[in-house]
Amino acid sequence: xxxxxxxxxxxxxxxxxxxxxxxxxxxxxxxxxxxxxxxxxxxxxxxxxxxxxxxxxxxxxxxxxxxxxxxxxxxxxxxxxxxxxxxxxxxxxxxxxxxxxxxxxxxxxxxxxxxxxxxxxxxxxxxxxxxxxxxxxxxxxxxxxxxxxxxxxxxxxxxxxxxxxxxxxxxxxxxxxxxxxxxxxxxxxxxxxxxxxxxxxxxxxxxxxxxxxxxxxxxxxxxxxxxxxxxxxxxxxxxxxxxxxxxxxxxxxxxxxxxxxxxxxxxxxxxxxxxxxxxxxxxxxxxxxxxxxxxxxxxxxxxxxxxxxxxxxxxxxxxxxxxxxxxxx
Ligand SMILES: Nc1ncnc2c1ncn2[C@@H]1O[C@H](COP(=O)(O)OP(=O)(O)OP(=O)(O)O)[C@@H](O)[C@H]1O
Ligand SMILES: [Mg+2]
Numbered sequence: 001x002x003x004x005x006x007x008x009x010x011x012x013x014x015x016x017x018x019x020x021x022x023x024x025x026x027x028x029x030x031x032x033x034x035x036x037x038x039x040x041x042x043x044x045x046x047x048x049x050x051x052x053x054x055x056x057x058x059x060x061x062x063x064x065x066x067x068x069x070x071x072x073x074x075x076x077x078x079x080x081x082x083x084x085x086x087x088x089x090x091x092x093x094x095x096x097x098x099x100x101x102x103x104x105x106x107x108x109x110x111x112x113x114x115x116x117x118x119x120x121x122x123x124x125x126x127x128x129x130x131x132x133x134x135x136x137x138x139x140x141x142x143x144x145x146x147x148x149x150x151x152x153x154x155x156x157x158x159x160x161x162x163x164x165x166x167x168x169x170x171x172x173x174x175x176x177x178x179x180x181x182x183x184x185x186x187x188x189x190x191x192x193x194x195x196x197x198x199x200x201x202x203x204x205x206x207x208x209x210x211x212x213x214x215x216x217x218x219x220x221x222x223x224x225x226x227x228x229x230x231x232x233x234x235x236x237x238x239x240x241x242x243x244x245x246x247x248x249x250x251x252x253x254x255x256x257x258x259x260x261x262x263x264x265x266x267x268x269x270x271x272x273x274x275x276x277x278x279x280x281x282x283x284x285x286x287x288x289x290x291x292x293x294x295x296x297x298x299x300x301x302x303x304x305x306x307x308x309x310x311x312x313x314x315x316x317x318x319x320x321x322x323x324x325x326x327x328x329x
Contacts, residue, residue, distance in 0.1 A: 003296070003299075003300060003303075003323070003324060003327045004320075004324055006287050006290050006291075006292045006296060006297075006300065007067065007286075007290075007300075007320040007323065007324065008320075009290035009291065010067050010068060010069050010286045010287075010289070010290050010320075011068055011069065011070060012069075012070055012158075012290075013069040013070055013158045013159060013286060013289045013290065014069070014070050014071045014073070014156055014157050014158050014159075015064050015069050015071065015072050015073070015157065015158065015159045015160075015161065015285070015286070015289065016072075016073045016075055016100075016150075016153055016154075016157045016159070016160045016161070017057050017060050017061045017064065017072065017073070017074055017075065017076075017160075017161045017162075017163065018057070018075040018076060018146075018150060018160065018161070018162055018163070018170070018171070018175075018179070019056065019057035019060075019075075019076055019161075019162055019163030019164055019165060019169065019170065019171060019192075020056045020057050020076065020110060020163055020164070020165040020166040020169040020170060020171070021054065021055075021056055021057045021058045021061075021074060021076045021077075021078060021087060021091070021101065021110070022054070022055035022056035022057070022058055022059075022087075022109075022110040022111065022112060023052060023053075023054065023055065023058070023083050023086055023087040023090065023109060023110070023111040023112070024052070024053045024054070024055040024059075024111075024112050024114070024315070025050065025051070025052055025083075025111060025112065025113040025114065026049075026050070026051040026052075026053075026114050026116060027045070027047045027049075027050055027113060027114065027115045027116065028047065028048055028049040028050070028051070028116050028118065029045035029046055029047055029048070029115060029116065029117045029118065030046055030048045030118055031043070031045070031046070031117050031118065031119045032119060032120065033046040033048070034046055045115055045117065045127075052086055052087075052090050053090065053314070053315065054087065054090050054091050054094070055110075055112060055315070056110060056163055056165050056166075057074070057076055057161075057163035057165070058074070058087065058090070058091055059275050059278045059315050060161055060163050060192075060278045060281055060282055061074050061091060061094070061096045062091075062094050062096070062315075062317050063275075063278055063279050063281075063282035063283070063304075063308075063317045063318065064096075064161065064282045064285070064286065065094055065095050065096050065317075066282075066317035066318060066319050067282065067283065067286045067318075067319075067320060068320065069286060069289075071097055072095075072096040072097065073096070073097045073099075073100055073153055073156075073157070074091055074096050074097065074098050074100060074101045075100040075101070075146070075149050075150055075153065076100075076101055076102070076146075076170050077101070077102050077104050077107050077138065077142055077146065077170045078101055078102070078103055078104070078107065078109045079103070079104060079105075079107040079108045079109040080103050080104065080105045080107075081108065081109050083109035083111045083132060084103055084109040087101075087109055087111075088101060088103075100149040100150075100152070100153055102142065102145050102146065102149060104139075104142050104145075106136075106139050106141075106142060107134060107138070107142065108132050108133060108134050109132065110132060110133050110134070110166060110169075111130075111131070111132040111133075112129050112130075112131055113129060113130035113131075113132075114126060114127075114129055115127040115130070124313075133166060133168070134166065134168040134169075135168060136168060137168055137172065138168065138169070138170055138172050142170070143172055143174050143175060146170055146175055147174075147175065147178055150175075150178060150179075150182075151178075154182055154187060157187065158188065158289050159187075159188045159189075159190065159285050159286070159288070159289035160179070160182060160187055160188070160189045160190070161189075161190050161191075161192070161281060161282070161285050162179055162189060162190070162191040162192065162193070162203070163192050163278075163281075164176070164191065164192065164193035164194065164195075164196055164197075165192075165193070165194050167195070171193070171196070176196065176199060176200070179191070179200070179203065180200060180201050180202055180203065183200075183201070183202035183203035183240070184201075184202040188204075188285075188288060188289055189202075189203035189204065190203065190204045190205075190206060190281060190284065190285045190288065191203050191204065191205045191206065192206050192207075192277065192278075192281050193205070193207070193211070194211065197211045197212070197214075197215045197234075198214075198215030198216065198234070198237065200237075200238060201237065201238055201239065202238065202239055202240060203238060203240060204238070204240045204241055204242070204243070204288065205234060205238055205240075205242055205243075206243050206244075206245065206277075206280070206281055206284065207234070207244055207245075208244065208245045208246065208247070208277060209221065209222045209227060209244060209245070209246045209247070210222075212227065212230050212231070212234060212244045213230060215234065216230055216233050216234065218230060222246055222247065222249065224246065224249060224252060224261050227244050227246065227252050227259075228252060228259040228261075230244070231244055231252055231253075231254035231259050232254055232257045232259065234254070235254050235255070235256075235257065241253065241254060241255040241294050242254045243284065243294070243298055243301075245276075245277060245280055245301075247264070247273070247276075248264050249261075249263065249264060250262045250263040250264035250302050251264075251280070251298050251301065251302065253294050253295060253298050255294050260295060262295065262298045262299055262302055263302075264302050264305075264306065265302055265303060265306035265326055267306055267309055267310060269310075270312060271309040271310060271312075272309060272311065272312045272313060272314070272316075273309050274315055275308060275315030275316065276305040276308065276309050277305075278315065279301075279304050279305045279307070279308040279315075279316075279317070279318055280301040280302070280304065280305045281301070282304065283297075283300045283301045283303070283304030283305075283318065283323065284297045284298060284300065284301035286300075287300045287301070299327075300323065300327075303318075303323045303326040303327045304318040304323050304326075305318075306326050307322045307323060307325075307326055
């Protein structure tokens with residue numbers, strides 16, 4: 001299948017994203033407008049622009065949606081707070097289906113607020129981030145509601161992407177077990193997990209080099225020959241093909257014990273790698289769902305992430321046209 005044909009077949013896909021949905025908030029301050037506070041010895045940050053965008057699993061949902069599948073269902077938990085409402089609105093405005101995003105009174109909506117100061121010049125100075133996240137485990141009641149949502153949707157899905165990111169996120173051991181069962185029963189499941197990638201079975205895992213080494217208790221390396229040794233061990237655990245991304249070196253795929261290196265696209269000039277892994281997962285998952293080979297899906301992942309790393313100061317998404325432009329020989 002050529003890349004245009006793969007991307008065209010994506011339009012039939014019904015995709016689910018389960019995991020840790022976050023809200024990214026950018027507060028742009030114009031320091032030229034700041035006046036010394038009367039009460040404290042501080043210059044306040046006069047916010048002249050606010051930008052909201054979905055992060056974490058939300059960024060994966062946005063990247064999936066940009067590839068124009070039939071549907072993208074978001075499955076996860078948000079808090080009953082202003083950030084939860086804003087996140088739901090942001091995801092709905094993009095076009096994703098948020099009916100399986102559960103609003104829980106026990107949860108805090110994961111939010112990263114980035115204050116960005118500008119003064120007399122164009123230099124942008126980023127203050128320390130303000131983070132909202134959960135510090136307690138997801139309750140059994142929320143787990144039950146998540147399982148219900150997952151079971152309700154699973155039979156309607158062609159592909160399920162998993163974004164297992166936060167220490168107290170919604171992918172609890174029990175939810176992880178449900179995901180494994182879905183993979184065992186034949187659903188195409190693709191998993192990105194910061195701390196638990198080695199616990200998945202019967203699904204395609206997509207660790208980066210660090211996550212892959214940690215899962216196997218190996219010294220961390222980004223050397224391709226060493227990753228060629230690691231990938232078959234991961235494949236033995238999952239019983240499914242494995243893909244390890246390796247930053248500017250691209251990725252390696254492993255199927256039936258045979259590893260192949262797919263080089264990254266060379267990108268000149270300034271880049272912003274924030275969200276490269278999310279874009280990769282999205283394009284790779286859509287291609288696998290559309291019936292592409294592991295190798296073609298990995299190439300599309302590299303092309304798509306080459307598009308978004310060129311988009312500076314935003315995580316960004318890649319459209320089929322932008323991806324095909326990079327894919328041109
Ligand atoms: N400097 C780069 N030049 C070209 N392509 C890149 C570069 N960095 C990343 N990529 C592309 O993005 C893909 C994913 O990158 P990486 O392995 O860094 O993922 P990650 O560590 O999961 O990222 P994230 O921080 O988003 O979680 C790579 O396989 C590669 O195709
Ligand atoms: Mg990653």
